[in-house]
Amino acid sequence: MDDDSVETDVVYLDYNATAPLRPEALEAILTAFHRVGNASSLHQAGRDAATRVDSARRQLADLLNCQPSEIIFTSGATEANNLALRATYACGGTLVTSAVEHPAILETARAITAGTSDDPVVLPVDKDGTLDLGALDAVLDRGDVSVVSVMLANNETGVLTDLAPIVKAAHAAGALVHSDATQFVGRLPLDFAELEVDLLSLSAHKFGGPQGVGALIVRRDTSLPYTPLLIGGGQERGWRAGTLNVAGIAGLGAAADAAQRQLKEEAVRVTALRDAFEAELIARVPDCVINGGRVARLPGVTSVTFPGVPADAILAAMPDVAASDGSACASGAPSPSHVLLAMGHSRDDADSTVRFSLGYATTRRDVERSVVAVARAVGRVRTLLAATA
Ligand code: PMP
Numbered sequence: 001m002d003d004d005s006v007e008t009d010v011v012y013l014d015y016n017a018t019a020p021l022r023p024e025a026l027e028a029i030l031t032a033f034h035r036v037g038n039a040s041s042l043h044q045a046g047r048d049a050a051t052r053v054d055s056a057r058r059q060l061a062d063l064l065n066c067q068p069s070e071i072i073f074t075s076g077a078t079e080a081n082n083l084a085l086r087a088t089y090a091c092g093g094t095l096v097t098s099a100v101e102h103p104a105i106l107e108t109a110r111a112i113t114a115g116t117s118d119d120p121v122v123l124p125v126d127k128d129g130t131l132d133l134g135a136l137d138a139v140l141d142r143g144d145v146s147v148v149s150v151m152l153a154n155n156e157t158g159v160l161t162d163l164a165p166i167v168k169a170a171h172a173a174g175a176l177v178h179s180d181a182t183q184f185v186g187r188l189p190l191d192f193a194e195l196e197v198d199l200l201s202l203s204a205h206k207f208g209g210p211q212g213v214g215a216l217i218v219r220r221d222t223s224l225p226y227t228p229l230l231i232g233g234g235q236e237r238g239w240r241a242g243t244l245n246v247a248g249i250a251g252l253g254a255a256a257d258a259a260q261r262q263l264k265e266e267a268v269r270v271t272a273l274r275d276a277f278e279a280e281l282i283a284r285v286p287d288c289v290i291n292g293g294r295v296a297r298l299p300g301v302t303s304v305t306f307p308g309v310p311a312d313a314i315l316a317a318m319p320d321v322a323a324s325d326g327s328a329c330a331s332g333a334p335s336p337s338h339v340l341l342a343m344g345h346s347r348d349d350a351d352s353t354v355r356f357s358l359g360y361a362t363t364r365r366d367v368e369r370s371v372v373a374v375a376r377a378v379g380r381v382r383t384l385l386a387a388t389a
Contacts, residue, residue, distance in 0.1 A: 011370045012322045015206070015300055015359030016155050016183060021251070022208035022360070028056075028254035029210060032247035039244040040235065049246045056253025060215060063256040064185070064200075066192035072216045072239045073249050077182040078104040080201035080216035083229055083239065084178045085149060086112055087218075088199065090225040091176070093146030095120040096139050098131055099342035100154050105180055106338075109149070121145075127344045128295045129159035136166065140173035147176045152184040156339040156355055157292035158301025160184075167196045176222065182206055182214075186259035187298055187359075188267055198222045204248070208360060209255030213248035259360075266360050270299040273358050277367045278302055284375035291343065291353065300358035305345070309381050311354045317377035321370045324355045 012020065037049030057068040074080045081104040089095050095109050099122050109120040123135045131150060139145060148170040153160050163179060170177045178199040184190060186207025192200060199222070203214035216239075218224065232241030259266075278290055281304065291303040306314060311325035336350035345353070356370070 010320050010322050011366045013356040013358055013370055014322045014324050016357035017324055018205045018211060019208050019359050020361055021210060022255045022258045024258040025209050025251040025255040029247045029251040032250040039246055052246055052250045053244055056249045059253035059257040063260045064190055064192045064217060066217050067220055070217050070220050072218060072236045073244060074214050074216055074240055075212055076214040077180060077201045077203035080214050081105050081180055082108050083216050084199045084201060085109060087224045087227045088147035088176045088178060090227050091146045093144045094118055095147055096123065096145050097149045098123045098125060100125050100129060100339045101151055102155055102180060105149055125342050129154060129157050129292045129343050130295055131161060133165060137169060140169055145173060145175040147178055149178040152179050152181040153298045154339060155183050156337055157303040158298035159292040160296045163195060163197060183298060189263055192217055204252035204255055207255055207259045209252040210248050213245055213252050267299045270358055270362065273362055273367050274300050274302055277371060280371040281374060285378050303353055303355045305349050305353045306378050307349060307352060309352050309378055311352055313381045314354055314377050317380050318373045321373045
């Protein structure tokens with residue numbers, strides 16, 4: 001590794017914010033854009049568009065081991081989460097979720113229960129970011145829970161949730177289970193049939209598809225009140241009206257197919273790169289702390305606290321590395337990461353945390369270059385802070 005090497009291109013380590021478009025997805029999108037056709041039209045052009053959508057539906061169903069008919073295409077995971085919580089909460093009863101969910105869950109839960117006597121129950125996590133199952137059991141014992149919504153993988157730390165005991169306990173108490181699997185899909189194998197959750201959300205751009213398209217998967221035998229967010233022409237079995245985004249959906253399907261073909265090898269390769277990144281970073285910055293580092297995590301994610309060193313200053317000092325302070329959705333907001341606070345971090349530590357997320361196109365060279373840049377940036381900021389203290 002050459003500490004003094006000068007390279008101008010940026011190392012992209014922000015796959016959890018959005019992954020680069022896979023070439024297969026780009027090709028499918030361009031092909032679709034070159035054709036005319038509304039997937040609801042009955043003429044040949046419409047049938048061609050519908051064929052593209054059907055094929056993407058099958059590709060996604062293959063990746064998830066679900067039925068094509070269980071897929072509702074949406075504009076992304078935000079919409080899928082909104083749809084899932086509205087539909088399940090409409091069954092009547094309490095909505096239960098966790099303190100480390102994405103704002104697309106937490107804010108939706110707050111919004112749809114506002115003005116009712118039914119505040120959502122937000123379950124705590126421990127310092128590793130793992131859900132408190134005892135707290136879940138205590139809420140389920142009340143017997144009035146309509147839905148438990150827990151993410152499969154955290155977007156800030158990559159910490160994974162073991163859904164099996166949650167599903168078992170929730171179903172035994174008569175509650176439905178929804179999982180925001182946005183960061184998990186296309187990165188680790190997922191079997192919707194085996195998982196036994198009732199609803200699952202995903203977004204294409206996290207696994208190499210385009211932004212602005214995603215899906216809600218609803219188990220076929222789940223009976224839910226009809227609560228679409230968008231009402232109109234009745235597309236997606238009435239769950240999501242509006243002309244289908246044929247090119248986006250085709251891109252999602254192609255990305256799902258490409259991700260599936262490389263899933264196991266990619267997971268192993270990216271995990272090894274992440275582990276090397278962490279080991280080399282710790283060697284250079286020994287007091288840094290890996291959040292959730294003791295429990296199972298997504299392959300490419302590492303959330304690193306540099307005590308006493310503000311994350312925004314670190315990011316500014318390494319313009320050749322694209323990483324994130326907290327979650328991208330929250331960046332720009334002055335509040336510290338709710339995920340890190342829920343894990344027991346102080347506000348200062350939360351503000352000194354950088355998320356690096358690696359993915360399918362990350363190379364060993366990217367790791368080598370970024371580790372050098374990060375260590376150098378942390379050193380520079382520390383020197384500056386010491387000089388101005
Ligand atoms: N859930 C999680 C866990 C996420 O990481 C994201 C994206 N940051 C979303 C939901 C929202 O996805 P989208 O912005 O694509 O709707």
